[in-house]
Amino acid sequence: MPTIRIQADDFDLTHEQSLIRERHRHVGAIASFVGVVRDINDGQGVSAMTLEHYPGMTEKALTNIVVDAASRWNVIDATVIHRIGTMQPTDQIVLVMVASAHRGDAFAACEFIMDFLKTDAPFWKKEQTADGSRWVDARASDESAQQRWKPT
Amino acid sequence: MPTIRIQADDFDLTHEQSLIRERHRHVGAIASFVGVVRDINDGQGVSAMTLEHYPGMTEKALTNIVVDAASRWNVIDATVIHRIGTMQPTDQIVLVMVASAHRGDAFAACEFIMDFLKTDAPFWKKEQTADGSRWVDARASDESAQQRWKPT
Amino acid sequence: MIKILYFASLRESIGVAEESIAMPATATVGALVEALRDRGGVYAEVLAVTKRWRVAVNQDMAQLTDPIKAGDEVAIFPPVTGG
């Protein structure tokens, strides 16, 4: 059911959302998240960003995350698109879109998928700065964002 | 700074998001919510939905809600569009879009704005069903969704 | 004079969208609602204390104890259901 795509091309929010709306007439709420290339990171200017991934495992990991979300909340449909290759500041990197009957489920599932994508999906960012290129370090805050979804 | 619009016309998610991305190069996260007309409510089929509002107060209430959100989270830009008039199932009703540096702020502010819009912005829905038209009742769940943002 | 606006089901039940009413200089929202309710009929019915209705004064949500003065715009409506 979910749409999972890894692609170099940009994506169109309206188009992806229309596909979901046309498929389901019970959808009342669609929460979306778009990650965007910032022109600054860790205090340094970023002129470009290159995304590397592990083909096969990315799709598998993203599918597992969406299935987990659908087991916890009402998820009528979901779309995850992650771009790879080189992007510039203000470019879209990732889309997570979740359609539910009501908004609480859509918001929670969308944020859950994003949080686990950040810690479990095999993508790596390399930034181009004035000092050359550098691999982006994983953030402890992403680890803690993911941990809070653990059942208590 | 925020964009607040009340309109009969439909809106375009990609267009609204592009406006935000073009204006700010530090944006890393854009969370969006779209409310959609469902073909069913309280167990009955819905063929159309008419939205009435209180001109003037709607804009004022929505601006206050966005300002409150911006005082609690990093909000680089925000757009709220609410449609009025008659809509059909699968039509878009409302858009809340929040751009932040990081995703936690974008998600929280977007959900906060939606929750307060549901309880504080003067809009009223009238549904067309097989039995005629009926005003939609306010939900207790919307009241409790709003209450959870209260400082504890 | 105080301008009163009705919305949604209240507007439909009462049958008017807007009216003006004279109130004492030191009135409150509660006194205004009381005065309307005293008209009886549909007013007494839709504004009954057991009914859920909301009041805004000059486009801000208001409480029954809030003061109102000449020139104010008071709106009475059911709980909102947008979004």
Place this chain on the structure above:
Amino acid sequence: MIKILYFASLRESIGVAEESIAMPATATVGALVEALRDRGGVYAEVLAVTKRWRVAVNQDMAQLTDPIKAGDEVAIFPPVTGG
């Protein structure tokens, strides 16, 4: 034989994206990493216990105690940074 894939900074440091290695029939992820580390040089450096790296077996995240067998695809990479 076990296929090993390296990604991102590990791939760049080691200088190869993929290689194959023979392991005993009852090996674990930990034993494989140990065998690579024993090569010394850049392997010992990037796979040091103090470094943060992750292992996936057949495209699922794995622990050092997880078993591996001939034909498995093992990937070693830094903590992920997508999204």
